[in-house]
Amino acid sequence: MNHKNVYIATSSVIALFLIATWLVSDKEGEQDILVPVRSGKFEVLVVANGELEAQNSLKITAPEDAFRSAKVFQVKIADLVPEGTLVKKGDYVATLDKMEMSEKLRLAEAEVSKLRSQFTQSRLDTSLMLRTERNELMNWSYLVKEKEAALKASQFEAPAQVRQIQVELEKAKRSYQQAQETYRIKQQQAIAKISETSQTLGQEEYKYQEIKRLSESFVVNAPADGLVIYQRDWNGQKKSVGSFVSAWDAVVATLPDMQAMVSRTYVNEIDISKIKVGQIVKVKVDALPQNFFEGEVTSISNIGEQRPESQVKVFEVKVKLKNTHPALKPTMTTSNIITCEAMNSAIFIPLDCLHNEQDNINYVYVKKANSIVRQEVKVGKSNENEIIILDGLQKNDAVYLSIPEKAKSSPLKKLSK
Structure with missing residues (x-):
């Protein structure tokens, strides 16, 4: 029984030793991965995600003139058909919020009602005033006729009495003339006042009808x-229900021309200097993973911007697709591989193999026979994964992907001058 226990204990110790040895060797193996130095064609690539859009689109706009005429600065989109809806000419697309227009319409209606009342009252007051003036004019006319008759009948009266009647007649004629002049002036004043009130009323009625018409144009087709x-x-956000449109930005949606497609992408400020108009781009559409589309850089923004999903400044780059596909639709996500430069013959290694010191000396760990050499290298251009080595490595060399544990303190072998 004791021999059996000893055997089991010994076996357990050996098993644990083997497992530990395997784990340690496996860990060391992971750390000391060798990769061959590659040679051949090297491409400087910039990869950026983007989104398809039509090169040309017909804009569906809110009534800009309506905004200016009604002095409305911005209006909220109250309703909008789902994106991707197929529409015919004249079909409903969106409704704009009529709250502000409704308030303007209410105020205009109240103003028209007030002016109509004022116009009616003005006509009544004018009619009453002119009637009073006409009665006064008629009274003076009767008085003149009365004095003329009295003068005619007084030819046999005393001269003093005749003179008195003549004075009264002259006074009556003068008052009659003054009454005539006063009537003409008040008549002209009344006409001017009624004309002004009528004109103001007409303007407000036109304004009311215009606001009513503009309010009806808030349904966009x-x-x-x-x-x-x-x-x-x-700021790059899609306009939807709740977004605002204005007289200076009245576009609600677009109707794209599907015959010519563009991939709009954003390149970070580190890589933007590599991008040039005319560079070839390989475009992959996420919705069509089996297809690749050839494209060409057609425009590069001069001004960087801060995108919501990016921590660095990015620049808008547009890539025109040289070929198309019936399944391509705007807003599809794209992956854009931009070929910035291509060299037919170069020596290059993975970026992870390259290390540097504080004095900007670049070096790699090279396998040499039974030793590891910390070799200084001169580097050239790089892409997303690899970098060109101009001096310090040969085609048949092999370098370590990470720093070998045994060679951390190895002396640096510098390049010959």
């Missing part, structure tokens, strides 16, 4: 047949 794609605002 498609100007042509097409596929509705949401418009992006100044």
Whole structure:
């Protein structure tokens, strides 16, 4: 029984030793991975994600003139058809919030009602005033006739009495003339006042009808047949229900021309200097993983911007697709591989193999027979994964992917001058 226990204990110790040895050797193996130095064609590539859009689009706009006429600065989108909806010319697309227009319409209606009342009251007051003036004029006319008759009948009266009647007649005629002049002036004043009130009323009635018409234009319809794609605002966000449109940015959505497609992508500020108009791009669409589309850089933004999903400044780059596919649709996600430069013959290694010291000396760990050499290297251009070695390595060399544990303190073998 004791021999059996000893055997079991011994076996357990040996097993644990083997497992530990395997784990340690496996760990060392992971740390000391060798990769061959590669030679051949080297491409400087920049990879950036993007989104498809049509090169040309017909804009579906809110009524800009309506905004200016009604002095409305911005309006909220109250309703909008789903993105990707196929529409015919004249089909419903969106409704703008009429709250502000409704308030303007209410105020305009109240103003028209007030002016109509003022116009009616003005006509009544004018009619009453002119009637009073006409009665006064008629009274003076009767008085003149009365004095003329009295003068005619007084030819046999005393001269003093005749003179008195003549004075009264002259006074009556003068008052009659003054009454006539006063009537003409008040009549002209009344006409001017009524005309002014009528003109103001007409302007307010026109304003009311215009606001009413503009309010009806807040229902936006498609100007042509097409596929509705949401418009992006100044910060790159798609306009949807709750977004605002204004007189200076009245686009609600677009109808893209599917015959010519563009991949709009954003390249970070570190790589943007590598990008040039005319460079060849391989475009992969996530929705069509089996297809690759050839493209060409057509425009590069001069101004960087901060994208919500990026911590660094990025620059907008547009890539025109040279070929298309019936399944391609705007807003599809793309992966854009931009070939910035290609060299037919170069020596290069993975970026992970390259190390550097504080004085900017670049070096690698090279396998040499039974030793490891910390070799200084001169580097050239790089891409996303690899870097060109201009001096310090040969085609048949092999370098370590990470720092070998045994060679951390190895002396640096510098390049010959």
